[in-house]
Amino acid sequence: MSEAVTRSSLSTPPGLLASLEPLLRDWLPRQRWFAGKGRPVTGFSMVAATALLPPGGTRGLYHLLVRAHQPLTPARGAPEQPADCYQLLIGEREALPPRLAPALIGHVTGGPLAGRTVYDALYDPRPCELLLEALRTGARIGALRFERDSGTEIRSGLVPRLITSEQSNSSVVYGDTFILKLLRRVVPGVNPDLELPRALAREGCDRVPAPTAWMRAELSGEPYVLGVLQPFVQGAADGWDLALRGLAKGEDFAAAARALGRATAEVHTALARALPTVTLGHTQVRQQVEGMLERLDAAAQAVPTLRPYAPALRSAFDALAELAAEGSTWTAQRVHGDLHLGQCLRSPSGQWWLIDFEGEPSKPLAERRMPQPPVRDVAGMLRSFDYAAHSAEHPAPGWAEACRAAYCTGYAEAGGADPRTDPVLLRAYETDKAIYEVVYEARHRPDWLPVPMAAIRRLAADAPPAPPSTPVFPPSPRRPRP
Incomplete structure (x- = not known):
């Protein structure tokens, strides 16, 4: 390994952040993974x-964890939210070669880097090689810790390439052998994107690529997971692309959906073996329903199009609360938490893999690590089939319904419980997911709003007639009624 990586620490120049700040104010909000879009960065x-290459040479390399401070709203004098922390790998050179033009952050005019050009170093093969070498050798550099599974070999010399498609993080592929996912927005604590795949690997579950190595930091006694290296599934395509491709060709996708349902159930079964499960009784379900109702009220306030359907949607949550009040219970466990077609890969042999357990x-991280009914993941996938069907250039009547049914059938074959046999629970979680989608699309992609609104209309139409009795959770006077 190079001297730059083996040294325990390299000094960073005083005033480094002040030198970069004017450029970061413009560059950071333009990144796909920046979470605070729509609000100015105040500092x-x-x-x-951590310096990963010695300052003052032909090129420098810095690993930074930086908090971006933003007001709650763009209004002057508004209170600030807790600042998000971002992981940056900043390279600096006298000038960028043309191949690195897409990585440009800007030209520094003051401070210790004055006169230098800084860029996102993940576009540069040499810094990516340094990261792999650090993972391979288990290096420690300043606060950074590079650790690995001793049972898997990591060869040196693998050629890196950055995946440039839009992602909520950044990924580098090494020689079609490994893929390194670098988390961009980081929080202290145990990250499920490392925790759950490691737990599944211990259970021998082959539906999730097992972590080969990982990168973390210890800061003020708190752990930060920064990146995870996993095997690269060569030749695999994600479920979203496969579904759209099949729709474009008029091909049936039900068999693939059924196999994906089996894969999902296998992962859920392994997670239930690997990590504790809990029973959700009346009190726990009441808390879940209260959260769903609050999200519905907030969504109806934010998106007027949703308001006419709110009473019928509310009945989905009231029905779940009524079942719990009558003594029904459900098992909750660790789940994927954000499952959709884009989080699934199918290898050329036809095997499905689940990825991205963040x-x-x-x-909040604590909420992402809470046990949930497995139907939460099922609901996310059912909604994803709807999205795929509405994204096709040519409508395919019945396509989404066939995929949804096949997925549930496959899930039952491998997990022993068909999600459709608990329609109240499934409807509540699918309704909650569709409400989330309405708010997201209204804020970020208004052209896509008709997709979740179609589901809203269907779910509202499925509502049973309102009983004359008082609902389980009457609207709070402090919450705006839709």
Whole structure:
């Protein structure tokens, strides 16, 4: 390994963040993985800085953990939210070669890097090689810890390439052998994107690529997971692309959906063996339903199109609460948390793999690690079939319904419980997911709003007639009624 990686630490120049700040204010909000879009960045604070190449040479390389401070709203004087922490790998050179033009952050005009050009170093093969070498050798550099599974060989010399398609994180493929996922928005604590695949590997579950190595930091006594290296499934296609391809050709996707249902159930079964499960009784379900109702109220306030359907949607949650009040219970366990077609890969041999166990990044880490009914993942996948059907250039009547049915059938074959046999629970979670989608599309992709609204209309139409009795959870006077 190079001297730059084996040294325990390299000094970073004083004033490094101040030198970069004017450029980061413009560059960071334009990145796909930046979570605070729509709100100005008011400043930055350094969490940790580690030099991976010696400053002052022909090129420099810095690993930074930086907090971006933003107001709650763009209004002047608004209170600030807790600042998000971002992982950056910043390279600096005198000038960028043309091949690195897409990586440009900007030209520094002041501070210790004045006169230098800085860029996103993940576009540069040499920094990516340094990361793999650090993982291969279990290096420690400043606060950074590179660790690995001793049972898997990591060869040196694998050629890196950055995946440039839009992602909520960044991924580098090494020689079609490994893929390194670098988390961009990081939080302290046990990250499920490492925790759950490792637990599944211990159970011998072959539906999830087992972590080969990982990168973390210890800061003020708290662990931060920064990246995970896993085997690269060569030649695999993600479920979203496969579904759209099949729709474009008019091909049946039900067999693939059925196999994906089996894969999902196998992962759920292994997670239930590997990690504790809990029973959700009346109190726990009441808390879940209260959260669903609050999200419905907030969504109806934010998206007026949703308001006419709110009473019927509310009945889905009230029905679940009524079952719990009558004594019904459900088992909750660790689940994927953000399952959809884009989180699934199918190898050329036809095997399905589930990936990206980070959960919904917008939610707090503690919430993402809470046990949930497995039907939450099922509901996410059922909604994904709807999205695929509505994304096709030519409508395919019945396609989504056939895939949804096949997926549930496959799930029952491998897991022993058909999600459709608990229609109240399934409807509540699918309704909650569709409400989330309505808010997301209204804010970020208004042209896509008709997709979840079609589901909203269907779910509202499925509502049973309203009983004359008082609902289990009457609307709170402090929550705006739709």
